[in-house]
Amino acid sequence: MIGTATYLYCIVHASKAPSTTRVPRGLVSARRPVISELTRSMWLVTANVPLDVYGPEALQASLRDVQWVTDVALAHERVVEFFAAQPGATVIPMKLFTMFSSERLALFETRSRVPYLEAVIGRIAGCEEWGVRITRRPVRGAVSSARVKPASGTEFLAAKKAARDVARQSAGAAAQAAEEAYATLSAIARDARRRGAPEGATTPPLLDAAFLVPADQRKSFKAAVKKLADASSETLVTLTGPWPSYNFIDAESTA
Secondary structure: OOOEEEEEEEEEEOOOOOOOOOOOOOOOOOOOOEEEEEEOOEEEEEEEEEHHHHOHHHHHHHOOOHHHHHHHHHHHHHHHHHHHOOOOOEEEEOOOOOEEOOHHHHHHHHHOOHHHHHHHHHHHOOEEEEEEEEEEOOOOOHHHHHOOOOOOHHHHHHHHHHHHHHHHHHHHHHHHHHHHHHHHHHHHOOEEEEOOOOOOOOOOOOEEEEEEEEHHHHHHHHHHHHHHHHHOOOEEEEEEEEEOOHHHOOHHHHO
16 A cells, blocks of 8 residues: 655635635645644645655655646645635645645644744735846847947947946946835835845846735735836836745744
8 A cells, every 4th residue: 555645735824614615636646635624713735645656755756857846836836826815814835845744743743833823824914925027128239239340449449348338337227226126116015025046047137026915005016016117128027926925934034
């Protein structure tokens, strides 16, 4: 008989037990998600997963398969979003591959952290996470000027210096626009968190940040993002969300 582990998708805080009607199937090879009462207002969303797929050795091999990890991440996210969408619910999403040897152990270890979880709920309740990424636009004129053949060496050096000056001024303006955008959006959000550049990125964004936005400020936040995007000719602004509050559930986000 194949052994199993208990996979934890998220913790739900609500005034009544969350519904599992039409809950997404969840992870490949896993049982359908179920809920377990942690306290009178908190429930764990878990599923049994087979160890021949999610045990340490099998998982270590599967993590080299980018498509498999992507599929698991999307399945995980669908379950979390299903519960986050329920009226009156606040969800603490778990990181991918959060597992326990049994449901009993999952409840035992999570129950010991109830005060911390209550503090997290108080911080994120009524909010959505939105992501904003700001990157530089390509410098206009740099390509066209390179195509013009200089009449002399002096003219060539002057053109090179002019191109460097334009690039430097553009970079400075773009960086300033990104900092101003972060300050503007942080004033609307309850909390904000800068995110590091993706591993291996050759041209990191000027800003990659997550914002914890009260749901009743959603329109104001989106309007501010649009205004910032329209105002700067030096940058490109990308907005994503809303997401469960993945970036605001640890102690660091209170700093």
